[in-house]
Amino acid sequence: MFSSTVRRSILTQQSIRQLPTTATASKASIHNLYKPILSNKYFYSTMAEEGVHNLMSKADFDKALGEKGVMVLDCFATWCGPCKTIAPQVVKYSKAYPSARFYKLDVDEVPDVAQELGIRAMPTFIVFKDGEKSKEVVGANPKALEAAIKDHVEEAGAA
Structure with a gap:
């Protein structure tokens, strides 16, 4: 769904060094996690x-x-x-x-x-x-x- 750059960014933000990893998160932390990804930096149309x-x-x-x-x-x-x-x-x-x-x-x-x-x-x-x-x-x-x-x-x- 997302590019490898975005995946790498998510994994780095969450300090995940190895897959598979199980993590839990609140609704607010999930929103904050995806907020930069949903910006125009990653999705645009020309x-x-x-x-x-x-x-x-x-x-x-x-x-x-x-x-x-x-x-x-x-x-x-x-x-x-x-x-x-x-x-x-x-x-x-x-x-x-x-x-x-x-x-x-x-x-x-x-x-x-x-x-x-x-x-x-x-x-x-x-x-x-x-x-x-x-x-x-x-x-x-x-x-x-x-x-x-x-x-x-x-x-x-x-x-």
């Missing part, structure tokens, strides 16, 4: 701050697709090395092109959408314009991805 949003279901995908404008969809897998490598670039592009909407779709979590889109390799980036598939970039190719995004954002701005 998804909204980064500007790239997760699509967790087909309904989420359909809702995002129904919106007007340019949408960039990053189809990834958590075990995919190239997906992890290019992820910071996607965040950078989301900030550089604020008129486009950026979404991530975990192909293992939402396989019906991945199958519907014909995803065969990760990462695959699909650029949609007004709900219609317009461009696909397969692989972790930052230059090709940025070119596709830039073309569609400029085209949408000119229209």
Whole structure:
């Protein structure tokens, strides 16, 4: 449940040197024990701050697709090395092109959408314009991805 750093902190605070150890505690001491762990130091979220949003279901995908404008969809897998490598670039592009909407779709979590889109390799980036598939970039190719995004954002701005 908690990281090894947190476990180590708890064990050190309670002077526990060896496991297994049995200890008793009052309700107040348990609250004081977990108070630093429940602070923002250990639990935080940066998804909204980064500007790239997760699509967790087909309904989420359909809702995002129904919106007007340019949408960039990053189809990834958590075990995919190239997906992890290019992820910071996607965040950078989301900030550089604020008129486009950026979404991530975990192909293992939402396989019906991945199958519907014909995803065969990760990462695959699909650029949609007004709900219609317009461009696909397969692989972790930052230059090709940025070119596709830039073309569609400029085209949408000119229209």
